[in-house]
Amino acid sequence: TTGNILKGIHLSMAGRFARLVASLSKKGVLAVTGGLANDVGLLQAIDEELKKVGARIEVKAHPLSIQAGAIGAALWGAFRHEKLSQAATAAG
Helix, strand or coil: CCHHHHHHHHHHHHHHHHHHHHHHCCCCEEEEECHHHHHHHHHHHHHHHHCCCCCCEEECCCCCCCCCHHHHHHHHHHHHHHHHHHHHHHHH
């Protein structure tokens, strides 16, 4: 079923992610941001996989965390615009 396929994708992503996170720390809080932060199934899969690798890490996401990516993109765009404007001015 579609649900089983989606769970498989979640567990695959979460397994790789959990191993990476656990290599950095075995306890603490993990703040998830961006579009996938609102995906409850993915957050549950990350929590499951962290437990499998022996990490005591609490997974948290704020309801507005999806906006973090948009804010970051806007800041990067403003930075690049400024750099390109400076380069154009310096070129003549």
